[in-house]
Amino acid sequence: MISKVENLPNAPITDPTSEYQSASLLFTNGPNVHSYIKEMNEKVLSHYDLMTVGETPLTHHPEDIAAYVLPTNKELHMVFHFEQMDLDGDGDSLIQKPRQFTKLKALIEKWQQFNREDGFWNTIYLENHDHARSVSRFGNDSDEWRVLSAKLLAIMQTTQSGTLFVYQGEEIGMKNFPKSWGLDEYKDVATHNFWNQTKAARERISGGKPVHMSDLLDNFQKKARDHARTPIQWENAPHGGFTTGTPWMRVNDDYPETNVAIQVGDPNSVLSFWKKALALRKEHEVMVHYLQLSYYLSLSLILCVFKVYGDFTLHFAHHEQLFAYSRTLDNMKAIVVMNFSTGEINFDSQELGLCGARLALNNYEVEDRPFKDNILRGYEGRIYIAGVD
Incomplete structure (x- = not known):
């Protein structure tokens, strides 16, 4: 967004029913954006031992995103892109659309394999x-499944290649605040703008008569940015121990049961599970996409050779609840199987090559439901480690 189209042209009309039109084409990926970043890299960033991360909203084409990241372009080390975050909605819309699980798997496969060499x-x-909070959006935040599905999402993230970012509260499985909170509890200007614009559009259609808006609150409870901005739940104390003053948003209602103090001392908590998953990731290089850079110098040539270690293979691509993939590096293999549903799933353990594999991590800490090799319980996730002949 640091380069914009010159002369401040009007945005094209893409939604005739709206007073305001999307102008993203005029301020994202602008005509000089790459020259600006290259200059910043050359004059500032390249002089320090640091890591650079950008953000590419409203940008889904892999080639456009890669232009910021590929080492030969000398711009940034990595960027946040939002293709998987936009699967259940259109851009800034707060109306949740049904998310197809197979599309999520396909997107992860695409980015795990993209331009590795x-x-x-x-x-x-x-x-x-x-x-919004991931356990509410990608998992199941009900009392029965919140802890298991939060751990499942930890498995999914810690077994992918790249740099992992864990957002505040995610490590304890914080969820969206409840439907009982009214509009006045939402503080984000984007939420209120969307409410006002939608209400005005509906009133124009109704001829000024009162309009129904409860569906919007239902969608806000699932999609609004406000859910990521409630105070961190440190302990069972006023405002969750976040402050002795008055926070700009009130703490989520579940802070007495979901907080850091409780989870630190609980070996079966979401926080403890994140620590186990991260330790396993560090222990086994096969679960991290490693990149070796070698520079060969001469008077007239700088040749940069990239060697990428560890691959990603998706299994059962068309299954609507099962997410399974394997990572292979030299003679080591990690196999990840995850059930994104409340019911049991039978899977073909032979296709995954589980014979002789060691179960390294499982999100069912208490065996209250019998463990079976080829059956995943509700929201169960497993990581197996195996040798490769």
């Missing part, structure tokens, strides 16, 4: 300050 580097994340 040229040095493309991923950012791995499911939450940030502009998106």
Whole structure:
């Protein structure tokens, strides 16, 4: 967004029913954006030992995103792109659309395999300050399944290649605040703008008569950015221990049961599970996409050679609840199987090559439901480690 189309032209009319039109084409990926970033890299960034991360909203074409990241372009190390975050909605819309699980799997496969030989580097994340809580959006935040599905999402993220970003509160499984909260509890200007514009459009259609708006609150409870901005739930204390003053948003109602203090001492908590998953990721290089850069110098040539280690293979691509993939590096293989539903799933363990594999991590800490090798329980996730002949 640092380069905009000159002369401030009007945005094209793409929605005749709206007073305001999307102008993203006029301020994203502008005509000089790459020259600006190259200059910043040359004069500032390249002089320091640091990591650079950009953000590419409203940009889904892989080639457009890669232009910022490929090492030969000398711009940034990585960027946050939002293709998977836009699966259940259109851009800034707060109306939730049905999310097809197979599309999510296909997107992860695409980015895990994209331009590896040229040095493309991923950012791995499911939450940030502009998106609702992941356990409510991608998992199941009911009392029965919140902990298990939060751990499942930890498995999914820690077994992908790239740099992992964990957003504040995600590590304890914080969820969206409840439907009982009214519009006055939402503070984000984008939420209120969307409400006002939608209400005005409906009133124009109704001829000024009162209009029904409860459906919008239902969608806000699922999609609004406000959910990522409630105070961190440190302990069972006023405002969740976040402050002794008055926070700009009130703490979520579940802070007495979901907070850091409780989870620190609980080996079966979401926080403890994140620590286990991260430790496993560090222990086994096969679960991290490693990139070796070698520079060969001469008087007239700088040749940069990239060697990428670890691959990604998706299994059962068309299954609507099962997400399974394998990562292979030299003679080591990691197999990840996850059930994104409340019911049991039978899967073909032979296709995944589980014979002789060691179960390294499982999100069912308490065996209250019998473990079976080829059956995944509700929201169960497993990581197996195996040797490769």
